[in-house]
Every structure is written in structure tokens, then in C-alpha cells.
Amino acid sequence: MAFDLVFFGGTGDLVWRKLMPALFQAFRHGSLPEGGRIIGVGRDELSDEQYRQRIQSRFEQVDGDKRPQAEEFAEFASLLCYVRMDLSQPASYAALAKRLAERETDSVVMYLSTAPSLFTTVCEQLAANGLNTSKTRIVLEKPLGHDLASNRSINAAVGKAFKEQQIFRIDHYLGKPAVQNLFALRFGNALFEPLWRREHIANIQITMAEELGVEKRGGFYETTGALRDMVQNHALQLLCAIAMEPPINAHADAIRDEKLKVLRALKRWTPETLSQHVIRGQYSAGNVFGQSVPGYRDETGVSAQSSTETFVALRTEIANWRWAGVPFYIRTGKRMASREAHIEINFRPTPHEIFKSPMGQANKLVIHLQPKDGLELHLFAQGQSKRGPGSGGATLSPVHLDLDFDKRFGSQRVGAYERLLLDVLDGRLNLFVRSDEQEEAWRWVEPILQHWQNDTIGPRPYAAGTWGPSASSAMIARDGFCWSEEV
Numbered sequence: 001m002a003f004d005l006v007f008f009g010g011t012g013d014l015v016w017r018k019l020m021p022a023l024f025q026a027f028r029h030g031s032l033p034e035g036g037r038i039i040g041v042g043r044d045e046l047s048d049e050q051y052r053q054r055i056q057s058r059f060e061q062v063d064g065d066k067r068p069q070a071e072e073f074a075e076f077a078s079l080l081c082y083v084r085m086d087l088s089q090p091a092s093y094a095a096l097a098k099r100l101a102e103r104e105t106d107s108v109v110m111y112l113s114t115a116p117s118l119f120t121t122v123c124e125q126l127a128a129n130g131l132n133t134s135k136t137r138i139v140l141e142k143p144l145g146h147d148l149a150s151n152r153s154i155n156a157a158v159g160k161a162f163k164e165q166q167i168f169r170i171d172h173y174l175g176k177p178a179v180q181n182l183f184a185l186r187f188g189n190a191l192f193e194p195l196w197r198r199e200h201i202a203n204i205q206i207t208m209a210e211e212l213g214v215e216k217r218g219g220f221y222e223t224t225g226a227l228r229d230m231v232q233n234h235a236l237q238l239l240c241a242i243a244m245e246p247p248i249n250a251h252a253d254a255i256r257d258e259k260l261k262v263l264r265a266l267k268r269w270t271p272e273t274l275s276q277h278v279i280r281g282q283y284s285a286g287n288v289f290g291q292s293v294p295g296y297r298d299e300t301g302v303s304a305q306s307s308t309e310t311f312v313a314l315r316t317e318i319a320n321w322r323w324a325g326v327p328f329y330i331r332t333g334k335r336m337a338s339r340e341a342h343i344e345i346n347f348r349p350t351p352h353e354i355f356k357s358p359m360g361q362a363n364k365l366v367i368h369l370q371p372k373d374g375l376e377l378h379l380f381a382q383g384q385s386k387r388g389p390g391s392g393g394a395t396l397s398p399v400h401l402d403l404d405f406d407k408r409f410g411s412q413r414v415g416a417y418e419r420l421l422l423d424v425l426d427g428r429l430n431l432f433v434r435s436d437e438q439e440e441a442w443r444w445v446e447p448i449l450q451h452w453q454n455d456t457i458g459p460r461p462y463a464a465g466t467w468g469p470s471a472s473s474a475m476i477a478r479d480g481f482c483w484s485e486e487v
């Protein structure tokens with residue numbers, strides 16, 4: 001299947017850090033379709049050869065066995081070429097059109113990893129130059145807008161040039177093996193489904209913690225913040241995967257229809273819930289793994305008075321029959337105690353207690369997303385007690401079943417960008433976000449953004465290397481629950 005894959009932003013960070021390495025892995029695994037050409041587009045004056053050298057020098061910084069051997073790179077490099085373009089200049093697009101006309105392909109993928117402010121222009125110009133044929137697919141990287149209105153206007157501009165089936169909106173979390181496994185866990189097993197509802201589940205917690213700060217992206221982050229950067233997209237997609245009804249089949253629209261229903265059923269915000277159920281924080285100087293690190297306001301590109309949040313914790317509910325009354329907690333932050341993403345399904349306690357469970361604990365299922373990829377099912381068993389379970393007051397011991405998917409599937413696992421790029425080349429939309437889902441997610445986060453705009457208190461400080469402001473623990477404690485590390 002011959003393809004041309006065009007990277008707009010071909011000399012940018014995402015291309016060399018994520019996309020090229022992912023394509024190289026696909027190439028190495030033999031899963032990249034044959035007859036492909038990868039075209040980098042950028043403003044620099046480079047020949048094909050110079051572009052290859054640039055990618056090669058980036059690959060030399062890759063650690064361990066992911067780094068290509070010289071012969072492997074030479075083979076991969078033969079797929080690479082380069083077109084110089086100024087994306088804001090209509091005349092530039094003729095150069096791309098000429099390059100694409102050099103050969104017949106089955107598909108052309110236009111991957112927009114540029115500043116989103118260019119998305120509209122690029123789509124208009126692709127259409128004006130006849131580069132939006134039915135065999136063309138377009139891939140859009142986040143952020144797709146900074147609020148509902150800007151998101152809609154990007155979607156409208158892209159929608160003028162391409163049909164929805166040609167548009168691949170990336171949320172790289174959906175490409176993670178652990179997230180795909182979540183669908184497999186829920187819809188490939190009969191075991192959990194009867195329990196997956198309000199009658200048996202007390203609360204669900206989604207944690208996406210990073211130990212890194214904003215790194216070199218201070219300028220970008222200042223106008224973004226954790227709510228737009230992580231909650232509007234990644235966290236809500238995880239919530240959908242956990243809460244959606246079983247789709248009628250595994251087709252993209254069947255899955256996306258069900259996710260959309262969850263987003264529509266998210267409880268609308270009220271002034272009361274906005275002030276009590278949403279906590280924003282900002283890291284101050286602290287210690288991460290024994291190293292002192294500066295506070296957010298001292299990072300490059302960040303204002304000394306910044307009120308941008310680097311942490312969000314919130315509580316919501318899903319107003320439908322399955323979930324009514326079950327709190328869903330989401331928290332995410334930079335410079336937290338460790339890099340860790342997991343989902344905790346906390347089951348209700350036994351309806352009538354004949355054994356003492358330790359400290360009022362109940363069963364829980366922990367779905368580890370990263371760095372560990374696995375499942376832990378927490379149960380209770382009779383341990384070393386001298387008295388048998390029948391003798392009143394026996395105390396149970398916590399035990400857990402621990403599945404490690406990295407160990408089980410190891411090298412067969414495909415990285416997020418590799419999976420998503422292969423899906424685009426194959427025309428599979430299952431792991432991409434439809435415009436209505438994205439708009440619904442913006443509709444839900446917008447009242448929070450507006451509330452913060454009118455709130456003079458600003459984010460609560462938390463020391464780098466901790467689990468965020470204490471208000472986040474207080475919020476969940478009001479419901480009688482706690483975050484996993486506080487058990």
C-alpha cells in the first residue's frame with residue numbers, strides 16, 4: 001500500500017521526539033506498509049539529504065535499543081524527503097503539490113504538528129491546491145483550540161476541506177496499550193460488567209501525575225494550564241472509556257457514539273459545585289527525588305504573577321442510570337510526587353459485615369496505565385489468625401491479584417504514536433476523537449475556565465514533589481473517601 005505521509009512542522013519537536021522514532025519502530029517491526037514516503041515540511045532551507053542527516057543526529061540521542069543501527073537507519077532514511085514551505089504563503093503549496101504529483105499512491109496523510117493557529121490556513125490552502133482528494137487523510141494534533149468557540153471554528157475550517165471520515169484528531173492517550181486494554185478489559189470479559197455500576201461501585205478515581213515540571217514549554221503552558229492540557233482531552237477520554245456503555249460493535253462510530261453519551265451526561269456545573277468540587281493548584285519550589293526544583297513562577301517563559309494552574313482535582317458525576325450518584329474524581333498535575341497514571345475503581349463494602357475488614361477498606365480494582373501497565377484486584381483473605389473465620393471478630397488481611405502486562409506481552413506491545421500512525425495509514429478511526437466529542441468536552445470545561453477568570457484567589461500553591469494542595473484531599477474526604485496514596 002503506497003503512501004505519502006507529510007509532516008507539517010517536519011523540523012519541530014514532536015516530529016523528532018515522537019513521530020519519527022515511532023515510524024522507525026514501525027519500520028523495524030515490519031508493520032510500516034511498503035512503498036511509503038515520509039515528507040518533512042518546514043521553513044528551513046534543506047535538501048532531502050540534509051533532512052535525513054538532521055533526523056539521524058536526533059536519533060543518535062535516543063537511548064538504548066530504540067536507537068537505530070547504521071544500516072537500519074540508512075534503509076529507513078531512504079523513505080525520507082523534505083519540502084521547504086512557508087505555510088502562511090499560498091505560493092508555497094505548489095511545491096508540495098509538485099512533490100506529491102511525482103508518484104501514484106493509495107493514500108496521502110497530512111499530519112499537522114504545527115502551531116494550531118496555522119490549521120485553518122493549511123486546510124484552506126490544501127483545498128485550494130486540490131490536495132484534499134478522497135484518498136487524503138488529515139491528522140490534527142492538540143491543542144485544537146483554547147475554548148469551545150475556537151475549537152468549533154477549527155473544526156468548521158477543517159470540515160470545509162475534509163469529510164469527518166478523513167479527519168484524525170489525535171489524543172495520544174488513546175494510543176497507549178494500557179488504554180486500549182481498558183476497552184478489552186471491559187468489553188472482552190463478562191466478569192466485570194454486572195459489577196460495573198452504581199449498585200456496586202462507591203467511587204472512581206483517575207490520577208494522571210507527572211514528576212516533570214513545564215520544562216521548556218513555559219510560554220505555551222502559561223496560556224494553557226492543566227485543565228486544557230490534560231483534563232479536557234486525556235482525562236475525559238479515560239473517563240469515557242471507564243463509564244461508557246458497551247458499544248454495539250467495534251467500529252469507530254459505535255465507540256464514539258457511546259463516549260459522546262457519557263460526555264453529554266456529565267453533570268453540569270453550578271456555582272456551588274464550581275467552588276467546592278474543583279481545586280486548582282500551582283507548584284512552588286520543592287524537592288523531586290532529592291533534587292531541589294524551582295517553583296512554576298520561576299520557570300522560563302512564566303510570569304512571576306502567573307495564575308496558571310499546574311494541578312487540577314475535581315469531582316463530577318454522570319447523570320444516567322448506570323452511574324447516578326457515583327462520584328468520579330479526576331486529578332492531574334505537574335511536579336507531583338511521582339509519574340503515575342492509574343484508575344481506581346472502589347467497590348462498595350459488603351452489605352453486612354461478619355468479618356472485620358481492615359480500616360473499613362473494601363475491594364478495589366486498580367488499572368495501572370503508566371509507568372506500570374497492569375491490573376491489581378484487591379481482595380481480602382483470612383491470614384495468620386489463630387481464630388478461624390467463624391469465630392466472631394476475625395480480621396481479614398488484604399491480598400491482591402497482580403497482572404503485569406509489560407511482563408506478559410513485553411516486546412509485542414506497540415507504543416502510542418506507533419499505534420496511532422499505523423491506524424491513520426490504515427484508515428482506522430477507532431482511537432481518534434470525533435468533532436462532537438471534542439466540542440462536548442470543551443462545553444463541559446468552559447464553565448470552570450470562566451469561574452477561574454472571575455476568581456481573585458488564584459491557584460493554591462503546593463510544594464513540588466507532593467500530591468498537590470491539601471484542598472484536593474479535603475474535597476474527596478468530604479465524601480468519606482481518600483486518594484490511593486492516603487489509604
Ligand code: BG6
Pocket residue numbers: 210229
Ligand atoms: C501532553 C501534554 O498532551 O501529554 C503534556 O501536553 C504532558 O503537558 C503529556 O506532559 C503527558 O503525556 P504522557 O504520555 O507522558 O503521560
